[in-house]
Structures are given as structure tokens and as C-alpha cells.
Amino acid sequence: MNPSTQLAPPPLTGGKLVLATLAVALATFMNVLDSSIANVAIPTISGNLGVSVDEGTWVITLFSAANAVAIPLTGWLTQRVGQIKLFVAAILLFVVSSWLCGIAPNLIVLLAARVVQGAVAGPLIPLSQAILLGSYPKEKSSTALALWAMTATVGPIAGPALGGWITDSYSWSWIFYINIPVGIFAAGVTWLIYRDRETPSRKLPIDKVGLMSLIVWVASLQIMLDKGKDLDWFSSPVICILAIVAVISFVFFLIWEFTEKNPIVDIRLFAQRNFRGGTIAISVAYAVFFSNLVILPQWIQGYLGYRSVDAGLVTAPLGFFAVLLTPVMAKIMPKSDARVLATLSFLGYAGVFFMRSHYTTDVDSWTLVLPTLLQGIPTALFFVPLTSIILSGLAPAKIPAAAGLSNFVRVFASGVGTSLVTTGWNNRTILHHAQLTEQTGVDNPAYNNAIASIHATLGGGMDQAEAFFERSLNAQAAMLGLNDIFWLSSIIFIMIIPLIWLTKPGKGGGGAAAAGAH
Known part of the structure; x- marks a missing residue:
């Protein structure tokens, strides 16, 4: 039969639909979880492998880069291999690469395994969307996408908390090993249910x-x-x-x-005003959002003395409003101007980062948690409206390529943003350390009084008092450097709001667009 004339299989029903949704959702969850689960484990991984925390951050950035490169290949691979075979193969390869990450004896092996893991994860997001949409009746497509969006939203949020608990309770290797049973279940159930619903394949040039x-x-x-x-x-x-x-x-x-x-990438899409403005806005915003999720746990563990699990729990409240409001977004999008919702999201992020820019070295847990809790509100307003803007006005035949390209730019931007923010934090910390050091010395009465006070409190020799003072100075410099990053992040969110308003107002129906966002 000619592939172009082959009829789509009927929607699934009953228990089979529930089980299929669970399997596809778990594959999605496993993928997006791994984009953030290593965040709080970076200090532990770095220490165990004998490398710096900055080098440990490559575990995150290389995954993002490999994932970004693989995304544009999804369309070609789907037509070459078939949707179901490719999805199941990607899950199983993800399982194998997760095992390799867990047994990695050094950083080189771990990074190589993460590159493979990121590459094979490329097809999972777009294919999970397509498979779910094909499993539900058209009139329930918004329900399918809402379920998918909730899964994709929970993953990055649960990652730090789950990663912290696993790292503290067991070993950092288990943040990768947990993918093995989940992946095997998802692959097995998907194959059993969908193997007779395979899409046609054909040879295509690449x-x-x-x-x-x-x-x-x-x-x-x-x-x-x-x-x-x-x-x-x-x-x-x-x-x-x-x-x-x-x-x-x-x-x-x-x-x-x-x-x-x-x-392989249709860059002509950037000629479209909505695609260009929306893609740049979502990519810059996601880069700022994601990179801050990486450095915040590092600071909490490295300078506040929190355990990995506690650092993860500080970021976990992000999921409360994000999950609660995501289904609501599917209902209000058709009646709203996506540009207004996206603007509210950016203003919310700017406010959250401005709150964080006032952290101090003796910050209490509630002050740490409150901005994270509030951040869930702009997160719920983020993906759906912006993706609706990106895909609005495009011909249906262009939407898969547009969704793939916007995902590529966004995911790659998150890796680049993490590298830049990590470097920026380090540079600002060095600068503040130098400025604070200028105020110390035997000629400064305040410094002498501080050393005398520390010596009287701690006892021991003057060397110990000076070492304690130096540790306090390092912590203060790191805090000031991080405040600079938070403040700049707030400004960036304000600065990219005009990009949203350079786009044309799109018609409602953000639900369909939501899938491409994650």
C-alpha cells in the first residue's frame, strides 16, 4: 500500500489506552528527568571522580548539546525506521547508556556515556507526543497533550529532589540506574501495544x-x-x-x-516573524531558567552546607503551581492572547530572580524556598503560550519541522547558557573576592578586630582564626557573585519581553502547540 494513502489506526480504548499512556509517559518522564536529576549530584560526582565542580557540570552541558543535535534527525529517522521501532529502540539505547553512566569509573567514560544518552534521547520527546496523539480520539487531543505536558513538567522539577535523595541515601550511580527498570517497562509495554500500529517506512536521502x-x-x-x-x-x-x-x-x-x-534543519523558518521571535524568546528564557537550576543547588551545597537531598527539596516546590496550573492553561489558551500570558510569565520570572538577588550567606530555608514555590506560576505560563506563538501561522506541513527546529535551539541554548552562567558566576566570585581582600590587612582596624573576635570565640592559634576568616570571605564572595547572576537573569527576562510583542497575535489553540515546547 502506498504510505501516503495508508489509513491511521483507530484510537485505543479502555485499559489498553491507560496502560499505553502510562508507558509513553514514563519514557517521557525518564528523558526529561535526566536533564535535571544530576544537578544536585554534581558536587558528589565531581568529588568521587576527582575533578572540579566546573568539570562535573559538563555532565549536564554535554547531554544537552548531544540531545540538541539529535532532535533534527527525528523526522528522517521516523520515516526511515518507523515510529514505533524508533521509539522503542531509543528507549532501550537510553537504558544501556544509563547503565554505562552508572558504572563509569572516571569522568571521560561518564561524559562519553552522557553524550550517547543525550543523542538517543533526541527522538523520545517528539515521538512520545505523536504516539499519544495517535492513541486518543481527535476530540480528546487536548487531554492527551495535557497529560503529556504534566509529565514533561514534573520531570525537571522532581529531578533535583529525587537526585539528591538517591545521592545521599545510596550512590550517585543510582540516579542513572533507576532508568533501567523504568525504560524496560516502557519499551516492553509500548512494543506489545503498538507493534501492530507501526507507521510506514521508506528510504530517504539524508x-x-x-x-x-x-x-x-x-x-x-x-x-x-x-x-x-x-x-x-x-x-x-x-x-x-x-x-x-x-x-x-x-x-x-x-x-x-x-x-x-x-x-536537515529548515532555517528558512526564521523568515517567519512569529517563529523567529518566539524561538529566540523561549530559547533565551529557557537558557536562563535552566542554568540557574544548575548553579543554585551547587551554591546551596557548597556554601550553605546543605545535603544533596536538602538542596533538591529546596527546588522541589517549583512543581506545585507548575503542575497545578498546567491543565488550566489548556483551557484558557484558546480564549487568551498568548503574548499576554508569555509576558506575565517573563515578569514572574524576573520577580523571582530579583528576590533571589537579595540572598545572604545566612539565608534561612523559607527564604530559599519561597521564590522557588512562586516560580511555579510563571513556569505554568511559559511553555504553552510561547509554543503557540512559534507555531501559529505556519502551514500544517511545516509544523513538524518548526517544532523540531525550535526544540533544537531551545535545548542547545540550555547547554550554552549553563556553561556561560557557570563561568560568569566564577568570574564574579573572583572579582568580589579581590574587592573584599582589598579591605583586609593588618593596617585595617576592622580586620584586626574581626580576627581577634574569631580567635576569642574559636580559640586555637591565629592561623586558625585567619583560615576561618578566609572561608567566610570566600563564602561572601560566592554569594555576591551569585546575586549578580540572579540580578542579571531578572534583567534578561525583562529585556526579551519586546520579542514577544514583535510577533503577530495568534489565534487560540495553544493546546496543540504545547507539545512542541518541552
């Missing part, structure tokens, strides 16, 4: 030149950002070479994809 240039510029840029601080940036020949390779390959990639008949 844009090999475009794919290779994409890999080259993404890899060189990500490595440059991750290694820049260690190699003193552009004073290092390695960083200079990586920068040159990234720029040349990126320019070549743009020219090639613009002229290629069957490009």
Missing part, C-alpha cells in the same frame, strides 16, 4: 553535509565554552582554534542549509 557541519559547530562551541575558563579563554591556542572552527562551520552550515533541497 543531508549528510548538513548533519556533519551541525555536529562540528555544536561540538566545537560547547567544548570551547566548557574548557574556556580552565584554559584562560582566548589566551589559549586551543580555545582560539575551537572558536575559529565553530564560526566557520556555523557559517558554512547556514549557507548549506539555506541552499539544500532537503535540509
Whole structure:
């Protein structure tokens, strides 16, 4: 039968539909969970593997970069292999790579396994959306997408809390091992239910030149950002070479994809005002949001002395309003201007980060938790309206490519943003440390009084008092550096609001768009 004329299988019903939804949702949850579960475990992983926390952060950034590269391949692989075979294979490969992450004896092996894990995770998000939509009647598509959106929202939120509990109670390896039973169940149930509902496959040419240039510029840029601080940036020949390779390959990639008949990434979509403005806005916003989720637990553990599980619990309240309000969004979107909702989301984020910019070294737990709790409100208003803007006005045939491209930019931006924010925090900490150090010395009466007070309180020698003072100074410098990052994050959210209003007002129906957001 001609694939173009093959009828779609009927929707699932009853217990089979419930079980299928659970399996597909678990595959989605497993994927998005792994984008954040390592956040609170980075200090522990770094210590166990004998590397710095900055190097440990590569566990997050390389996963994001590999995931971003793989996303544009989903459409081609689906038509080449078949939707169900590709989905099940991606789950099983994710399970294997998770096992390799868990047994990694050193950072090199762990990073290699994370790259594989990120790459095979690429098809899981778009395919889970497509499979769920094909399982429900058209009139219940909003229900399917609401269930999917709740799963995709809970994952990054539950990740830090679950990762912290596992790291403290067992071992950091188990944050990866837990994917094994979940993945095997999801793959098995999916295959049993959907194997007779496979989509047709056909041989298609692939844009090999475009794919290779994409890999080259993404890899060189990500490595440059991750290694820049260690190699003193552009004073290092390695960083200079990586920068040159990234720029040349990126320019070549743009020219090639613009002229290629069957490009792997349809960059012509950026000619559409809504796609351009919405994609830039969601990518910058998500980069700021995600990178702050990475450094906040590091500061809480490294300077406030919280355990991994406690650091995770500080970020967990983000899920309360996010999950509670996500189903509501599906109902109010058709009656609302997506630009207004997205603007409210950005203003909410700006307010949350402004609150955090006033943290001090003796901050209490409630002051830590309150902004995180409130952050759930703008998070619920974030994905659906912005994706509705991105996909509005596009022909139906263009929507899969547009959703794939916007996801690619957003996911890659999160990896780049994490590298930049980590480096920025380090640089601002060094600057504040230098400024604070200028105020110390035997000629400063306040410094002498502080040392005398510490010595009287702690006892011991003066060396111990000076060491304690230095630790306090380091903590204060790190706090001031982090406050700078929070303040800048708040300003960025305000600055990108005009991008939303440069788009045309879209008609309602954000529910369908919601799927592409995560």
C-alpha cells in the first residue's frame, strides 16, 4: 500500500489506552528527568571522580548539546525506521547508556556515556507526543497533550529532589540506574501495544553535509565554552582554534542549509516573524531558567552546607503551581492572547530572580524556598503560550519541522547558557573576592578586630582564626557573585519581553502547540 494513502489506526480504548499512556509517559518522564536529576549530584560526582565542580557540570552541558543535535534527525529517522521501532529502540539505547553512566569509573567514560544518552534521547520527546496523539480520539487531543505536558513538567522539577535523595541515601550511580527498570517497562509495554500500529517506512536521502557541519559547530562551541575558563579563554591556542572552527562551520552550515533541497534543519523558518521571535524568546528564557537550576543547588551545597537531598527539596516546590496550573492553561489558551500570558510569565520570572538577588550567606530555608514555590506560576505560563506563538501561522506541513527546529535551539541554548552562567558566576566570585581582600590587612582596624573576635570565640592559634576568616570571605564572595547572576537573569527576562510583542497575535489553540515546547 502506498504510505501516503495508508489509513491511521483507530484510537485505543479502555485499559489498553491507560496502560499505553502510562508507558509513553514514563519514557517521557525518564528523558526529561535526566536533564535535571544530576544537578544536585554534581558536587558528589565531581568529588568521587576527582575533578572540579566546573568539570562535573559538563555532565549536564554535554547531554544537552548531544540531545540538541539529535532532535533534527527525528523526522528522517521516523520515516526511515518507523515510529514505533524508533521509539522503542531509543528507549532501550537510553537504558544501556544509563547503565554505562552508572558504572563509569572516571569522568571521560561518564561524559562519553552522557553524550550517547543525550543523542538517543533526541527522538523520545517528539515521538512520545505523536504516539499519544495517535492513541486518543481527535476530540480528546487536548487531554492527551495535557497529560503529556504534566509529565514533561514534573520531570525537571522532581529531578533535583529525587537526585539528591538517591545521592545521599545510596550512590550517585543510582540516579542513572533507576532508568533501567523504568525504560524496560516502557519499551516492553509500548512494543506489545503498538507493534501492530507501526507507521510506514521508506528510504530517504539524508543531508549528510548538513548533519556533519551541525555536529562540528555544536561540538566545537560547547567544548570551547566548557574548557574556556580552565584554559584562560582566548589566551589559549586551543580555545582560539575551537572558536575559529565553530564560526566557520556555523557559517558554512547556514549557507548549506539555506541552499539544500532537503535540509536537515529548515532555517528558512526564521523568515517567519512569529517563529523567529518566539524561538529566540523561549530559547533565551529557557537558557536562563535552566542554568540557574544548575548553579543554585551547587551554591546551596557548597556554601550553605546543605545535603544533596536538602538542596533538591529546596527546588522541589517549583512543581506545585507548575503542575497545578498546567491543565488550566489548556483551557484558557484558546480564549487568551498568548503574548499576554508569555509576558506575565517573563515578569514572574524576573520577580523571582530579583528576590533571589537579595540572598545572604545566612539565608534561612523559607527564604530559599519561597521564590522557588512562586516560580511555579510563571513556569505554568511559559511553555504553552510561547509554543503557540512559534507555531501559529505556519502551514500544517511545516509544523513538524518548526517544532523540531525550535526544540533544537531551545535545548542547545540550555547547554550554552549553563556553561556561560557557570563561568560568569566564577568570574564574579573572583572579582568580589579581590574587592573584599582589598579591605583586609593588618593596617585595617576592622580586620584586626574581626580576627581577634574569631580567635576569642574559636580559640586555637591565629592561623586558625585567619583560615576561618578566609572561608567566610570566600563564602561572601560566592554569594555576591551569585546575586549578580540572579540580578542579571531578572534583567534578561525583562529585556526579551519586546520579542514577544514583535510577533503577530495568534489565534487560540495553544493546546496543540504545547507539545512542541518541552
